[in-house]
Amino acid sequence: MGVAVTLPESEQTANAKHSASGASAQEGAEAALHELSTYLAEDMAACNRAIVARMDSPVALIPQLAAHLVAAGGKRLRPLLTLASARLCGYPAGPDHQRHVALAACVEFIHTATLLHDDVVDESQLRRGLASANAVFGNKASVLVGDFLFARSFQLMTDDGSLKVMAILSSASATIAEGEVLQMSTQNDLSTSVDQYLTVIHGKTAALFAAACRVGAVVAKRPEVEEVALEAFGTNLGMAFQLVDDALDYAADQAVLGKTVGDDFREGKITLPVLAAYAAGSEEDRRFWRRVIEDSEQQPEDLDHALVLIARTDAIGATLDRAAIYARAACEALDIFPDTRLRRLLQDTASYTVSRAR
Amino acid sequence: MGVAVTLPESEQTANAKHSASGASAQEGAEAALHELSTYLAEDMAACNRAIVARMDSPVALIPQLAAHLVAAGGKRLRPLLTLASARLCGYPAGPDHQRHVALAACVEFIHTATLLHDDVVDESQLRRGLASANAVFGNKASVLVGDFLFARSFQLMTDDGSLKVMAILSSASATIAEGEVLQMSTQNDLSTSVDQYLTVIHGKTAALFAAACRVGAVVAKRPEVEEVALEAFGTNLGMAFQLVDDALDYAADQAVLGKTVGDDFREGKITLPVLAAYAAGSEEDRRFWRRVIEDSEQQPEDLDHALVLIARTDAIGATLDRAAIYARAACEALDIFPDTRLRRLLQDTASYTVSRAR
Numbered sequence: 001m002g003v004a005v006t007l008p009e010s011e012q013t014a015n016a017k018h019s020a021s022g023a024s025a026q027e028g029a030e031a032a033l034h035e036l037s038t039y040l041a042e043d044m045a046a047c048n049r050a051i052v053a054r055m056d057s058p059v060a061l062i063p064q065l066a067a068h069l070v071a072a073g074g075k076r077l078r079p080l081l082t083l084a085s086a087r088l089c090g091y092p093a094g095p096d097h098q099r100h101v102a103l104a105a106c107v108e109f110i111h112t113a114t115l116l117h118d119d120v121v122d123e124s125q126l127r128r129g130l131a132s133a134n135a136v137f138g139n140k141a142s143v144l145v146g147d148f149l150f151a152r153s154f155q156l157m158t159d160d161g162s163l164k165v166m167a168i169l170s171s172a173s174a175t176i177a178e179g180e181v182l183q184m185s186t187q188n189d190l191s192t193s194v195d196q197y198l199t200v201i202h203g204k205t206a207a208l209f210a211a212a213c214r215v216g217a218v219v220a221k222r223p224e225v226e227e228v229a230l231e232a233f234g235t236n237l238g239m240a241f242q243l244v245d246d247a248l249d250y251a252a253d254q255a256v257l258g259k260t261v262g263d264d265f266r267e268g269k270i271t272l273p274v275l276a277a278y279a280a281g282s283e284e285d286r287r288f289w290r291r292v293i294e295d296s297e298q299q300p301e302d303l304d305h306a307l308v309l310i311a312r313t314d315a316i317g318a319t320l321d322r323a324a325i326y327a328r329a330a331c332e333a334l335d336i337f338p339d340t341r342l343r344r345l346l347q348d349t350a351s352y353t354v355s356r357a358r
Numbered sequence: 359m360g361v362a363v364t365l366p367e368s369e370q371t372a373n374a375k376h377s378a379s380g381a382s383a384q385e386g387a388e389a390a391l392h393e394l395s396t397y398l399a400e401d402m403a404a405c406n407r408a409i410v411a412r413m414d415s416p417v418a419l420i421p422q423l424a425a426h427l428v429a430a431g432g433k434r435l436r437p438l439l440t441l442a443s444a445r446l447c448g449y450p451a452g453p454d455h456q457r458h459v460a461l462a463a464c465v466e467f468i469h470t471a472t473l474l475h476d477d478v479v480d481e482s483q484l485r486r487g488l489a490s491a492n493a494v495f496g497n498k499a500s501v502l503v504g505d506f507l508f509a510r511s512f513q514l515m516t517d518d519g520s521l522k523v524m525a526i527l528s529s530a531s532a533t534i535a536e537g538e539v540l541q542m543s544t545q546n547d548l549s550t551s552v553d554q555y556l557t558v559i560h561g562k563t564a565a566l567f568a569a570a571c572r573v574g575a576v577v578a579k580r581p582e583v584e585e586v587a588l589e590a591f592g593t594n595l596g597m598a599f600q601l602v603d604d605a606l607d608y609a610a611d612q613a614v615l616g617k618t619v620g621d622d623f624r625e626g627k628i629t630l631p632v633l634a635a636y637a638a639g640s641e642e643d644r645r646f647w648r649r650v651i652e653d654s655e656q657q658p659e660d661l662d663h664a665l666v667l668i669a670r671t672d673a674i675g676a677t678l679d680r681a682a683i684y685a686r687a688a689c690e691a692l693d694i695f696p697d698t699r700l701r702r703l704l705q706d707t708a709s710y711t712v713s714r715a716r
Contacts (some may be wrong), residue, residue, distance in 0.1 A: 059540045117505060121498045140479040140542050143501060146474060147508070148535035154512050154528040161521055170512040177506035181416045184498050 030356075033075060033350040036084060039345055042082040043101060044076065050105040051079075054152055065137050065145045069112055071276060075167050078212045079104030081237075085216025085230045088334075088342050098221040102156055103165060107152035107212045110169065114176055114208075116146035121184070142288050164218050172211035173318050179203015188268040188294050190278055196241070197272060201246070206238030236330035243323035246271035246358045247316050250307060251357065262303045268293045272322065276315035277306075285309050316357075324353045390706040391433060394442060397703055401441040401459060402434065410511055423503045425494050427470055432529075436469050436570045437462035437630075439595075443574025443588045446692075446700050457577040460514055461523065465570045467511035468527065472534055472566075474504035479542070510627075522576050530569035537561015546626040546638055546652050555630060556597070559604070564596030587694050594688035595708050601681035604629035605674050606667060609715065620661045626651045630680065634673035637698045643667050661663040678715055685712045 006208040014136045037044055049089045055066035086100035119132040120139045134142040150173070157166045183200045213234030217227040229240060247263040264271050272292070288305065292298050330350040337343050395402055413424035444458035477490040480498045491501040508531070515524045541558045544550040571592030575585040607622040608631045622629050628651070636647045646663065650656050668674060688708040695701050 057536055057539075059543065061539050061543050062536065103519055114505075117501050122499055141539070143479055144535055144538045144542060145474050146505075147472075148532060148539065150508055151468050151528060151531035151535050152526070155532055158521060158524040158528050163516060163519055166512070166516040166524070170509060173509035174506060174513055177509050178417045178420065181415075181419050181499070181506065184502060185419050287672065316519055324443045346493045354585070 001265060014178065021348060024153050033077070033080075034350040036098065036345045036349055037076075039342060040083050040087065042079065043087070043104075043245050046098065046101045047076070047079050047104045047108070048294075050101055053155065054105060054109070055149075057148065061137070062145055062148055063140060065133055065141055066149075068133055068336055069113060069116075072111070072112065073237060076281070078208060079108045081212040082107050082216045084221050084342060084346055085234075087216075088230070088337055088340075088346065089217045089222040089226055091222035092219035099160055099162075100216060101161055103169075103219065104151045104212075104216050104335045106156035106160075106169065107215070108206065109149045110176070111208060112148040113149040113153070114180070114204075116142045116149070118180070120146075121180070122263070161356055162218065165215050167351045168211050168214055172207045175207040177203075179205075179207065180278060183269070187298060189270060190274075190289060190294055192270045192275065194272065194275060197275060200270075201239060201242040202235070205242040205245075206235045209238030209241070210234035212330070225229060225336065229333050232333040233350075236296075236326045236333060237353065240323040240326035240350065242355050243272060243326065244320055244354055247273055247319040247323070247357050248251055249273075249315055250310050262298060262355065265292070265303055265306055266298065272319045273310050273315040276318045277310045277313045280313035280315070281309060285313075320354060320357055323357075327354045329350055366576040371574060389655070390703065391435070394438060394703045394707055395434075397700060398438065398441050400444065401445070401462075402438065403454065404459045405434070405437050405441065405462045405466070409458055409466055412467070412514060413507075415506065418494055418497070419499060420503055421709075423491055423499055424507075425493060425661055434466060434706075435599075437568060438465045439567060439570040439580050439592060440465050440574045442700060442704055443571045443592075444578050445574075446588070446695055446698075446704065447575045447578030447580040449574070457518055458574060460518055461527075461573050461577065462570075463575070464511045464514035464518075464527065465566065466530055467507045468534070469566060471504040471507040471511070472538070474500045474507070478504075479538070494496060515664070520576065523573050526576070530565045530691075533561050533565040535561075537565065541627070544628045546654060547628060548632075548647060548652055550628045550633065552633060555628060556627075559576050559597060560593070563600040563603075563653055564593045566704065567596030567599070568592035573661040581705055583694065584591035590691035591688050591704070591708070594684045595711065597685035598681040598688060598708065601630060601684065602712055605631055605677040605681070605715050607631075607683050608655075608663055608668050609674055620664075623650070623661055623664055624656065627655050630677045631668050633672040634676045635668045635671045636675070638671035639667060643671075674715075678690060678712060681712045681715075685709055 052066075052070065055070070061339050082104040083100055091097060091100055116133055120135045120142045120153060133145075137145075154170070154171075157169055160166075179200050181203065182196070183204060186196055186200060210231045211234070213230040214227050217230045245259050246264065249261065249271065263269075265274075274289065278286060281289065288309065289300075291308065292302050315319075327350045331347040334347055410424075414421050432510060440462040441458055449455060449458055474491055477492045478500050481492075491503075495503075510533075511527070515527055518524075537558050537560065540554070541562060544554055568589045569592070571588040572585050575588045578584075607619065607629065621627075622632075632647065632651060636644060638646065639715065646660075646667070650660050650664065683707045689705040692701050692705055
């Protein structure tokens with residue numbers, strides 16, 4: 001395991017500028033992703049067709065639950081990364097070159113399986129603003145259909161036939177599971193270090209972002225330096241993405257976020273906003289955090305008080321500053337590629353990932 | 359999907375002889391498995407070492423939970439099948455020929471992952487006579503460590519490097535998940551057909567038995583006819599094994615079975631003993647089955663009454679007769695191999711799988 005991206009303290013304190021006001025940054029983030037999707041519209045359409053085709057099964061409940069997930073949509077960010085990476089590496093167009101499409105679907109299956117199991121573990125009622133699969137179909141169906149999607153993702157890899165791709169994606173799958181277990185182990189534990197937190201988010205999020213990107217370089221048969229560059233882009237983007245997600249859980253309203261605000265708080269999940277507020281808090285603040293997070297003794301008004309403490313200690317700002325460092329590292333990783341429109345779209349996506357939360 | 363082993367009705371009614379009295383047959387079954395394990399003792403020791411080594415992780419909870427499973431033991435029947443199949447196909451001995459060991463560990467990981475998720479889905483408190491992992495570590499840990507073991511199994515396949523092996527095992531994994539989902543869909547539903555039930559047990563049990571055996575032939579690089587024969591052995595053995603397991607849930611006492619008797623009954627699981635007793639029952643009997651299985655309205659004394667009805671309709675006999683047909687087909691599948699001690703041990707294992715329940 002081990003996070004390849006831990007930064008020296010000197011870099012971590014480099015205070016990233018707050019880039020824009022909330023509304024326009026939010027629009028900027030959506031616009032960057034939208035432009036990337038539009039640029040790769042044909043590939044994305046093929047990927048969506050592959051997802052629907054390969055989610056099918058004679059066991060009716062599987063496509064039914066799958067349809068619920070497809071309807072819930074989501075940004076399909078991870079498959080988009082595979083498609084974009086392949087194109088950035090010059091993977092040719094045409095019907096004989098569709099490996100990136102099947103592997104993008106494979107990446108989305110791994111992600112969807114993880115989401116299904118996450119929602120069971122977290123007992124979430126909402127996912128992307130809609131009722132979660134476990135809320136509609138029950139925990140059992142979510143566990144078993146998640147297993148089916150994992151198995152199907154490995155069939156997609158096997159069909160692709162590249163041992164290199166299989167090594168990347170099977171290793172990422174193991175790292176994801178390790179990250180999820182570690183997250184569970186740190187739950188309710190305020191003595192969790194920032195490094196442990198970073199290892200968790202590397203596992204649960206950055207590892208698959210990295211694999212999704214690297215696989216794109218592999219299918220294009222590019223030199224290893226480009227594989228490594230795209231893997232670094234994915235890792236750093238994933239770290240930034242998860243830090244922002246964890247910040248938004250204490251900042252955004254439900255409509256914007258598509259999940260219940262305060263979920264992490266109610267579950268006693270250890271995220272950087274909590275660690276930062278706890279570290280910077282008074283003794284009275286710390287007593288509050290221990291009661292609500294470690295002892296899970298929460299009153300209805302506690303979330304509001306937590307938000308006050310987080311604002312007072314600028315814990316969101318500290319979280320987003322760290323996210324900005326990762327986003328910048330993601331952008332820089334792509335500098336070895338020619339300065340094309342696609343490269344700029346990927347770099348904008350990284351930059352706006354952070355600014356959407358400012 | 360589709361079960362490759364559905365038999366014509368004429369064969370199904372061929373009434374297998376009840377072979378021996380309970381005690382000696384039980385001993386015979388254990389003796390056959392024990393002999394097979396002893397014959398392959400060196401391979402099994404290497405497989406156990408591989409299992410322990412590859413269950414390791416820097417995330418402490420993973421080896422902790424894994425140690426609980428290893429301590430719980432179990433017969434390691436599936437890895438034994440991979441090892442035995444490889445040897446039956448003449449896979450050479452020596453340090454350069456250890457592919458069968460790694461793949462046997464891989465098969466056990468897939469099985470263990472399935473067990474962990476099964477126990478969550480079934481809310482089981484016991485597994486092989488010990489507290490189940492979910493009872494000790496919680497559902498969350500069982501879901502996530504199961505995911506880790508699935509991912510690790512795919513890493514083991516990737517390390518092996520044979521696309522043929524990967525296709526066999528990834529396809530089996532998908533079939534297992536489909537079987538589990540179908541089983542969930544038929545739960546509490548007495549209109550489930552015998553064919554649907556057979557499809558369920560093919561998916562949840564026979565598919566991995568079949569893959570475990572076929573993989574052994576593949577590493578030995580034998581002609582396809584031997585792969586197919588071993589796959590047929592595994593499929594039929596798996597069907598017999600699950601039918602007997604389902605019979606024992608209404609027959610054995612807890613000490614012998616290593617699980618809570620009446621588990622299937624309490625969960626409203628549709629198995630052949632219930633389908634047979636329902637089909638052969640009076641209108642009053644059927645009202646009873648609908649209340650306890652379909653409406654899940656169970657009183658403490660209902661299990662005893664269910665056992666009376668099952669005895670009266672000889673539903674266990676009907677289940678074991680069907681198991682005996684599969685066991686015989688398993689034995690016959692191996693007839694293309696020379697008549698060696700190993701072949702006889704495998705055939706004895708198949709025969710005694712059924713007689714242990716008589």
